[in-house]
Amino acid sequence: MNNHDYIIRRETPADYRAVENLVRESFWNVYRPGCLEHFVLKCLRGNGAFVPELDFVMEKDGRIIGQNVFVKAEIRCDSGASFPILTMGPFCIAPEWKRQGYGKRLLDYSLGKAAEYGAKAVCFEGNIDFYGKSGFVAASSLGVRYHGLPEGADDSFFLGRELVPGALDSVRGEYATPACYFAAEAEPDAFERYERTFPPKEKRVLPGQIFEK
Ligand SMILES: CC(C)(COP(=O)(O)OP(=O)(O)OC[C@H]1O[C@@H](n2cnc3c(N)ncnc32)[C@H](O)[C@@H]1OP(=O)(O)O)[C@@H](O)C(=O)NCCC(=O)NCCS
Numbered sequence: 001m002n003n004h005d006y007i008i009r010r011e012t013p014a015d016y017r018a019v020e021n022l023v024r025e026s027f028w029n030v031y032r033p034g035c036l037e038h039f040v041l042k043c044l045r046g047n048g049a050f051v052p053e054l055d056f057v058m059e060k061d062g063r064i065i066g067q068n069v070f071v072k073a074e075i076r077c078d079s080g081a082s083f084p085i086l087t088m089g090p091f092c093i094a095p096e097w098k099r100q101g102y103g104k105r106l107l108d109y110s111l112g113k114a115a116e117y118g119a120k121a122v123c124f125e126g127n128i129d130f131y132g133k134s135g136f137v138a139a140s141s142l143g144v145r146y147h148g149l150p151e152g153a154d155d156s157f158f159l160g161r162e163l164v165p166g167a168l169d170s171v172r173g174e175y176a177t178p179a180c181y182f183a184a185e186a187e188p189d190a191f192e193r194y195e196r197t198f199p200p201k202e203k204r205v206l207p208g209q210i211f212e213k
Contacts (some may be wrong), residue, residue, distance in 0.1 A: 006060040006102065008109050011067065015057055016045070019067050024198060026092035032211035033203035036184035037090040039191045043183035044071060050180075051086065054114055058093075058106045065094040066102055068110045071180065073123065075144055077173035085121045086114055087178060107134050111163065120167035123160040123175050136161045139175065142168045147176035 011019060020038040027035035044050050049072040058066030073087040088110075093103045111134065114122060123139050139146070139160035146158040158175075162168055184191040 004105075006058050006065070006105075008056055008058050008106060010053075011055045011057045011069075015064060016042070018064050019057060021198065022064055022067060022094055023090050023092055024201075026095060027090065028201055029204050029206050030209070032209050032213060033205050034195075034201070034213075036191065037092075038198075039184045039194050040181055041067075041069065041090050042194065044069060044180055047071070047180040049073070049178055051117065053117055054086075054110060056106065056110050056113070058102060060097070060102075065097045066106045067092060068106055070110070070114055070119075070122070071178055073175065073178050075121075075123070075168075075171055075173040075175050077171055079173075083120075083168075083171050083173065085123055085175075086119045087124045087175075087181075088122055089124055089126075103130070104133060107131075111135075111161070115163040120164045121160060121162045123158070125157050125177070126159050128156065128159060131159050131161075134161070143172040144168065145174045147174050 020042055023041050024035060024038040027037040029035070045055070051070045051072060054070040056068050057064045068088065068091040070086045070088050073085050075083040075085055077083055091103075091107065093106070111122065121142070123144055126136070128136065128138070136159040138156055139158045140155055142160045142162065144158075144160055146155050149155055160168070179186075
């Protein structure tokens with residue numbers, strides 16, 4: 001993408017450490033004291049479900065200020081079939097560039113590329129106030145339930161978007177976040193060793209966090 005004050009391009013191995021640092025800075029203390037997403041991204045890249053063709057960074061003035069990635073996932077249909085979709089993230093914009101429209105531009109670009117890649121739909125957990133502006137709706141309205149939620153529980157965090165209009169018309173079923181997203185919980189020692197390779201940062205309990213640790 002040109003004609004802007006930024007470019008969006010595929011991530012390369014030379015970017016990995018800067019991107020993981022960006023993810024750590026962007027997610028730090030947002031959803032929990034500290035964050036796990038930088039480790040998750042590092043682990044995702046080596047997972048078979050990761051889609052390298054849809055691994056994007058946003059660069060401005062020679063610095064990476066945003067990133068987004070996609071992972072293969074599925075809807076387990078009530079019929080017993082599996083419907084292939086994508087899930088998304090970590091996705092972030094550097095704290096100093098937030099709320100200036102860069103996130104929406106990176107999101108819309110990467111969703112366009114996901115459609116070109118051949119994906120039919122994307123489901124993941126997010127805030128409708130942001131993602132609703134890029135066509136996401138409550139996944140329940142598309143017939144997709146979130147694995148493990150009790151009947152009647154608030155599922156408004158679970159979002160979906162068809163990349164092919166009508167793709168989910170005849171699909172009803174359940175989505176579970178792929179296991180590769182729980183890398184930090186699965187390997188806490190590896191996570192702690194990895195975290196110690198970054199400069200120390202203060203973990204804080206803040207309003208709006210979803211997890212206690
Ligand atoms: C979420 C994130 C990627 C959004 O990027 P951004 O560049 O700040 O978003 P944009 O400026 O493009 O936002 C477009 C519009 O979405 C809405 N929006 C953006 N962030 C929002 C938020 N946190 N809450 C509510 N609405 C939000 C706003 O209406 C905004 O327009 P406005 O600033 O004119 O009101 C960025 O805030 C971020 O990196 N957050 C930390 C990591 C994270 O939470 N990632 C997403 C995990 S699901």
